[in-house]
Amino acid sequence: MGFVDVRKKQLFLNPEKITITEDNGEVKELYCFVGQHGYIYQKEEFIEVLEKAMEFYNRPDAEELIEKQNDDQFFWWGMQHAIHYLNCEETNDGKYTFPKPDFKKKKFTQTRNWSVKCNWCGKKVSNTEQEHYFTLNNTELGLSMERACTDVCATHIWNESASNWIFARGYEKYFVMDKGES
Numbered sequence: 632m633g634f635v636d637v638r639k640k641q642l643f644l645n646p647e648k649i650t651i652t653e654d655n656g657e658v659k660e661l662y663c664f665v666g667q668h669g670y671i672y673q674k675e676e677f678i679e680v681l682e683k684a685m686e687f688y689n690r691p692d693a694e695e696l697i698e699k700q701n702d703d704q705f706f707w708w709g710m711q712h713a714i715h716y717l718n719c720e721e722t723n724d725g726k727y728t729f730p731k732p733d734f735k736k737k738k739f740t741q742t743r744n745w746s747v748k749c750n751w752c753g754k755k756v757s758n759t760e761q762e763h764y765f766t767l768n769n770t771e772l773g774l775s776m777e778r779a780c781t782d783v784c785a786t787h788i789w790n791e792s793a794s795n796w797i798f799a800r801g802y803e804k805y806f807v808m809d810k811g812e813s
């Protein structure tokens with residue numbers, strides 16, 4: 632049971648230190664609680680929050696609920712980090728776009744004869760047949776210097792790695808899995 636929507640969670644009840652000098656010169660450091668927009672909570676509001684918080688923390692299942700929520704939060708932030716790294720965008724239905732293929736087009740050096748074996752179709756291409764080949768590098772997806780004969784093969788390599796990556800982490804319900812391939 633997710634009792635907090637980890638995506639919409641906002642900071643609530645920020646403790647604010649207040650230094651008060653009493654008439655006798657004694658300086659006290661006290662706290663008040665500040666909500667959104669910097670307003671200090673009224674006593675009744677704060678007491679209500681405090682009582683409800685105590686009721687929650689005193690529940691026998693509180694520890695279990697906290698652990699579950701924190702696991703969800705950990706999962707969510709892990710995914711946020713990866714989404715940012717892979718330049719995924721949020722869609723209208725709250726999912727994320729499938730990681731967009733990212734590869735480099737490399738020019739064969741013409742000074743010597745050499746070939747590249749495609750990591751997708753297995754075809755060997757050389758500088759006598761075509762001008763370019765493609766490479767893929769992405770630490771998140773576990774791609775390191777994968778080579779492809781064409782941009783089509785490079786896209787296949789990318790999409791397969793991204794798919795595996797999503798399923799391995801249980802992210803499939805958060806991503807649009809349709810890659811728009813023709």
Ligand SMILES: [Zn+2]
Nearest residue numbers: 749752780784
């Ligand atoms: Zn190929």
